[in-house]
Amino acid sequence: MPERSPRKDAARNRAAVFAxxxxxxxxxxxxxxxxxxxxxAAAGVGKGTLFRAFGDRTGLISALYEARLEPISNAVEGGPPPLGPATPPLQRVPALLDAVLCFKLDNRHLATALEGTGADSPYRTAHYERWHALLRDLLEQIPGAADTGFTAHALLAATRADLVAYLAGDKGVPREELRRQLAEFIAGILDTRARRGSAAEH
Incomplete structure (x- = not known):
């Protein structure tokens, strides 16, 4: 009887834990x-297996979040428009934030759990810092830059998991309505920046 591969067992356990x-x-x-x-218990593995693989609950949540976010991350890093790097910043910023909103709608409790692992602040999580840096860099490419760091924070605040959960869950705002509201909010900010940049050029 062939021996089982520890690597295959680990991959199978990881998939079972994530599911x-x-x-x-x-x-x-x-x-x-x-x-x-x-x-x-739900995955059919021992607690020791989880702690060896992920360290603690925060590590497990972070690993699961990253795995579920991977398709969006890959698209952002090298995919086609509208998320990919070839997209002009004015179009890419709203596309990125719409993707984040849709992800959090689809993974509402997981996203809320992750945002609660950053020492009680979602702003101290690694994934938040990555998204903030990306948005800040894109905003710096749009004429009319004022404080791109703060603007990036303000835009990301509109997609916080607790806000998404409150609006979609408690208030029952439909998915497409939330997307429309976010798009209008972003358009207002970007239009203001673009007009400021145009005025500065003249």
Whole structure:
């Protein structure tokens, strides 16, 4: 009987853990209700396996979030328009934020759980810093730059997981309405910047 590959076992366990965590976060009342013990039991692995693989609950949530966000990250890094780097900043900024909003709508409790792991501040998580840096750099390419760092923070604040969960869940705002509202908010900010840049040139 051939020996099982530890690497294959680890990959299979990781997939089972991610699937179990996905299901638990999707159907929970609150992200805080989902524990490492719950995930281990649902995945059919021991708690020790989770801690060895991910370190702690924050590590597991971060790894799952990154895995689910990977298609968007790949598109941002080298994909075609509208998310890819060849897209002009005025079109790429709203496309990026729309993608973030849709991701958080589809992964509402997981995103809320991740934002709650940054020492009680979503702004201290690694993924937030990456998105902020990307948006700041894009805004710097649009004429009329004032404080691109603050503007990037303000734009990302409109896609915070707790706000998305409140509007979509508690207030029942439809998905397409949220996307429309976000697009209008972004357009207003970018239009103001573009007009300021045009005035400065004259």
């Amino acid at each position: 179990a965590a996905d299901a638990l976060f999707t159907h929970c009342q609150s992200p805080e209700d989902v524990t490492m013990a719950d995930i281990a």
